[in-house]
Amino acid sequence: MARPEQVLVLEPQHELKFRGPFTDVVTATLKLTNPTDRNVCFKVKTTAPRRYCVRPNSGIIDAGTSINVSVMLQPFDYDPNEKSKHKFMVQSLLAPYDMTDMEGVWKEAKPEELMDSKLRCAFEMPLENDKTHESESNKTITSSTSSVKTEHSVLPKSASASLDDGEVKKIMEECKRLQMEVQRLREENKQIREDDGLRKRKVTSVAASHSSAMATSAVRDEGLSTRVLALCVLLFVIGVIIGKLAL
Numbered sequence: 684m685a686r687p688e689q690v691l692v693l694e695p696q697h698e699l700k701f702r703g704p705f706t707d708v709v710t711a712t713l714k715l716t717n718p719t720d721r722n723v724c725f726k727v728k729t730t731a732p733r734r735y736c737v738r739p740n741s742g743i744i745d746a747g748t749s750i751n752v753s754v755m756l757q758p759f760d761y762d763p764n765e766k767s768k769h770k771f772m773v774q775s776l777l778a779p780y781d782m783t784d785m786e787g788v789w790k791e792a793k794p795e796e797l798m799d800s801k802l803r804c805a806f807e808m809p810l811e812n813d814k815t816h817e818s819e820s821n822k823t824i825t826s827s828t829s830s831v832k833t834e835h836s837v838l839p840k841s842a843s844a845s846l847d848d849g850e851v852k853k854i855m856e857e858c859k860r861l862q863m864e865v866q867r868l869r870e871e872n873k874q875i876r877e878d879d880g881l882r883k884r885k886v887t888s889v890a891a892s893h894s895s896a897m898a899t900s901a902v903r904d905e906g907l908s909t910r911v912l913a914l915c916v917l918l919f920v921i922g923v924i925i926g927k928l929a930l
Contacts, residue, residue: 686794686795686797686798686799687795687796687798688798689773689775689798689799689800690717690718690719690723690775690777690798691715691716691717691723691725691744691773691775691798691800692715692716692717692718693713693714693715693716693773693800693802694713694714694716695713695802696800696802697802697803698802698803698804698805699711699713699754699771699802699803699804699805700805700807701756701804701805701806701807702807702808702809703761703806703807703808703809704761704808704809705756705758705759705760705761705806706758707758708755708756708757708758709755709756710753710754710755710756711753711754711756712751712752712753712754713727713751713752713754713771713773713802714749714750714751714752715744715749715750715751715752715773716744716748716749717744717745717746717747717748717749718747719746719747719777720746720747721746721777721778722743722744722745722746722777722778722782723743723744723746723775723776723777723778724741724742724743724775724776724777724778724782724785724788724789725741725742725743725744725773725774725775726740726741726773726774726775726789727740727741727752727754727771727772727773727774728740728771728772728774729769729770729771729772730768730769730770730771731769733757734756734757734759734769735754735755735756735757735769736754736755736757737752737753737754737755738752738753738755739752740752741785742785743778743785754771761806761808763808767803767804767805767806769803769804770801770802770803770804771801771802771804772799772800772801772802773799773800773801773802774797774798774799775797775798775799776788776789776792776796776797776798777796
């Protein structure tokens with residue numbers, strides 16, 4: 684029994700192209716589209732698994748959606764006389780409605796349910812014209828960069844020349860003005876400190892005089908109290924003497 688036709692749409696359909704140089708990883712993109720109303724399981728296989736890295740190499744494509752598969756060719760020594768014999772195969776099958784285990788679906792799939800598409804691999808090296816064009820482009824970019832650097836290096840010189848002519852005097856005057864302003868602020872700060880010290884000394888002298896006045900007043904009050912007490916005692920003694928004479 685013949686296998687059903689592939690339901691997935693592949694881009695590209697027949698050939699994966701890898702463009703050198705092959706001194707580094709070269710990546711080709713394979714787009715898989717599911718135009719049906721069923722989810723589709725897929726697997727990507729190759730005849731040279733050690734030379735390629737495929738991400739993702741299997742999975743499920745939902746109905747009406749697409750997925751990009753990255754096929755990465757590992758670095759190798761390229762021989763233009765050797766034709767590539769590497770091939771890829773995209774295998775697919777319709778996902779069951781009650782699918783829970785994708786690996787189990789692949790194991791239990793019948794041969795007549797599997798669909799596949801094959802692609803060749805082609806290696807290409809950049810043409811000499813392309814290399815020349817790229818080198819010329821690099822030279823143009825380099826010359827443009829150097830000219831930009833030259834312009835930037837010239838600008839500061841012209842700016843410094845103009846400063847030497849007219850702006851230096853203004854800058855010197857501004858510096859002098861700032862120095863005078865700093866000196867004035869210092870003098871004001873010094874005067875403020877002196878005024879503050881004088882005010883503190885006045886406050887101290889006033890407080891001292893107030894304390895001495897209070898002490899003098901206290902002494903005076905104490906002397907007055909002593910005199911009054913002595914006078915009372917004297918009057919008492921005189922009263923006692925007068926009383927005895929009267930008897």
